[in-house]
Amino acid sequence: MSDNKVSLRSRIFFSMIVLTIFSLLLILFASYLQYNTQSEDYNLRRLIRKETQVRTHLSYLLGRDSAFHSIRDRRAYYQREFTSIAAIHKVEFALFDLEGAPLFYSYVESTEEQDHYRLPEELRKQLFDQPELRLSDQNSEERGKFQSSYSALIDDDGLPYVILYFPYFEDVSFSSTELNTFLTRVYQISLLMMIITFSFAFLLSGFITRPIESLRAKIEKTGLLQGNERIVLDYASKEIDSLANSYNRMLDALEDSAEKLAKNEREQAWQEMAKQVAHEIKNPLTPMRLTVQSFQQRFDPTDENSLEKLNDFSTSIIQQIDIMSKVASAFSDFATLPQPKIAEEDIAEITRRATEIFDPSIFEINFPDSPVLWPIDRTQWIRVMTNLIQNALQAIPKDREPKIQLSLTQTEDWLELQIKDNGAGIAKDDIPKVFEPKFTTKTTGMGLGLAIVKNIIDSLNGSIDFRSTPEEGTLFYIHLYKLKQHESLSFITRETR
DSSP: OGGGSOOHHHHHHHHHHHHHHHHHHHHHHHHHHHHHHHHHHHHHHHHHHHHHHHHHHHHHHHHHTTOTTOTTTTHHHHHHHHHHHHHHHTOOOEEEOTTSOEEEESSOOOHHHHTTOOOOHHHHHHHHTSTTSEEEEEEEETTEEEEEEEEEEEOTTSOEEEEEEEEEEOOOHHHHHHHHHHHHHHHHHHHHHHHHHHHHHHHHHHHHHHHHHHHHHHHHTOOTTSOOOOOOOTTOOHHHHHHHHHHHHHHHHHHHHHHHHHHHHHHHHHHHHHHHHHHHHHHHHHHHHHHHHHHHHHOOTTOTTHHHHHHHHHHHHHHHHHHHHHHHHHHHHHHOOOOOOOEEEEHHHHHHHHHTTSOGGGEEEEOOSSOOEEEEOHHHHHHHHHHHHHHHHHHSOTTSOOOEEEEEEEOSSEEEEEEEEOSOOOOGGGGGGTTSTTOOSSSSSOSOHHHHHHHHHHHTTEEEEEEEETTTEEEEEEEEEOOOGGGHHHHHTOOOO
């Protein structure tokens, strides 16, 4: 589930990249709008300036000749003059009379062709409704985007006498060149900023998340029953440092809890052990007391059979004492196993020897023909085999012919021994308790056999488990693993449960 989540470092890295790209795009967009606005202002001012120059020149020319209202009569003459004005100011313009009829076109050479153009009445009405007697318009045609204006020229008496049409094609060469130059520089700067941002984001994300990663690694190694290292972070932020301090306080609390738990477990284990020992020792004490009391009441020194009765009494007492001695020995063996004496032994041969004290007809042994050498304690291994075989035999019903199968498999690094019986199997409710001390399904015994077996297997760097089928039998299998060179010493001195 955690593999599908994006790491904090990746989130920081990509967030910085996205923020940088967004900022650069915003700068580009704002620059584009700014240049467009500046371009429009520049062309509008240029239009007004050019228009003013033409208006002034026309007013001067017509005022000089007192020809405000006689342009049409001297049209041929003023055709040349007006053309000169267009050439001088490098613009195009047209003149119409107050009725909308054309008087002059700088961009149409033929007079006959000029007469086909006429200002719409609606436009003239709209023009004369303006306080300043001027209209401006934004136009677009094949030649490109341009602005135009219509304005009425005023004579010396303040009366309009002609309408000036002034088309102005926007000069975009300068603004476009400047804009392209600016955008090229922005692209170069943006590329450099992206490279710097990528590097900075990578380093910064690593710097921010490194303390968190250290904290995660420490927490991952935290365990209740193992030594935990406290976290000391250099150059950590306030939040991360607070988190590390909380973790260290948690470790202190965890160690206190572990000590209390271990102490409680030891006390509980000893209490349980004491109860079990007391129970097992108390069992033979009761018949011993009854035997002594009965002997006191019936013993007669003058009886000719008194010696025989004394011997019977002594034998009974000794048997009960032997039972208590076995109980004490069993608990002693469970509490602490003897120091193992590890040596390379033929484990197949030792296992065969362990079966010789039983009826050989009940065994089916599948072992390799060649020696199976393995580092074990010979005495403890015989004890393991004896316990497992005895348990197998006790699990077989009396009306069933006992059959126990032994098989051995070895590789370079591990060994497996299987012990299979044809008994009644283990009840489902009893399976989790099989290796627990005191657990037994028999009317005799103390339930320590399999617990001792598990302790021995653990001390040999192995494991033991089983599979059981009701009424078909149980298969116990032991796995032993080769120790590494540096583990040998600790293995030999390992404490057992």
